[in-house]
Amino acid sequence: MFKIKHVLLLSFTIIALSIAGCKSQFEKIRLSNDVAKKYQEAMRLYGKKNYAKALILFEDLSQKYRGRAEAEELNYHYALTLYKLRDYTTARYQFKSFADTYPTSKYAEECRYMGAYCFYLDSPAPSLDQENTYKAIDALQLFINFYPKSERAVDAAKYIGLLRAKLEDKAYSNAKLYYDLGGYDVTYYKAAVIALQNAQIDFPDIKYVEEMDLLIIKSQFAYAKNSYPVHQEDRFNEAIAFADEFTEAHPKSKFINEAKSLKKDSESGISQAKRLIAEATKNEEKYKALLAKDAKADSTTTTIKTPIK
Structure with missing residues (x-):
């Protein structure tokens, strides 16, 4: 009986140490001053869909990479990470910030659309206050005005229709x-x-x-x-x-x-x-x-x- 307990305790200890080791490795990178390595790890975690940990690194790097060539790619993935984590309020701010900062970027159109789409996702049920619904309509219409020939403009128009239907329900x-x-x-x-x-x-x-x-x-x-x-x-x-x-x-x-x-x-x-x-x-x-x-x-x-x- 004692031997069984000892084996179980040893197994739990090994598992705990393994978890602690993984955490320690992430913490080392997080606390490191090697921003290049931290950037590489953030992108790796994003690729592995470990968005929670990737966000921690992106938030730290967004300040340190300001003005650098890599900042565009970093801020794009930073906004996407927030979206993946369903923090639509912060994500829409980051998407808009990106589009305003990098208006000629290959990601600018996508980010303007995603910022408006996050407003759409944040639109509440008809029984609640519809301030965000009106803002979502304005944001989606603004996207259509910016990119009238974009394929995304079709989706934007569709979402505007759904939001207007919600306002009709409310009225x-x-x-x-x-x-x-x-x-x-x-x-x-x-x-x-x-x-x-x-x-x-x-x-x-x-x-x-x-x-x-x-x-x-x-x-x-x-x-x-x-x-x-x-x-x-x-x-x-x-x-x-x-x-x-x-x-x-x-x-x-x-x-x-x-x-x-x-x-x-x-x-x-x-x-x-x-x-x-x-x-x-x-x-x-x-x-x-x-x-x-x-x-x-x-x-x-x-x-x-x-x-x-």
Whole structure:
């Protein structure tokens, strides 16, 4: 038993020493003042796809090789190493820095593209803030402007399309959120109409156009329905106008029957509002109370609130 334990301990010791020896060899090179040897080792490690260790050496060498002929090749591989390690934020900075420093380099086009592509990879999910998405679109468009005939320009245009689709998703979900919040506060229904219209101005070819146009009708209808009678006629008429616009724009839409139904309900809402007002006018006190209520309610529905993120 003791002999077995001794053999196992000896084996572990040999393995540990071997690992320590390898580490010691890398540390010797890292701490060495022989920059040529360090450069050679960094390139060797990159070739072996040992990017973590290669990065350590590239970071050290990037300062020491500044102004030297080898700096161009070194900084190119330094940026690629960051990309391989998925540090897209630092990689895009290094790619841009390279392209600005070496505009005539054989790697300049690739680095400008990779810098923009790293922005694309850093673009967040539609539910999050889209600042990086806008920056990615700008960077990719700038690449196309620089190299309009490049094969990479085709890919850049494709990625711009994907990023715009993401922004459309964000715009639609944000506008829809206003409608969903209408059940808690009626003013959000009016906010939904405005947000949906603005989203279509920002994205004229948005793929959700039919859903958004229907949601505009539903939002306006809900806003009118939850208003006091004195304002219902005007607000239901707006819903009817939106329904007519929908029918004209999307005559073959799968939502056409729902749009027509909302128009019919709006017309019924107008009739009911007129009847309530007519009944109220027969009683002066009741009518004044109705107007007072409506004025107070309307004063609270003029502010468009920002929905919860």
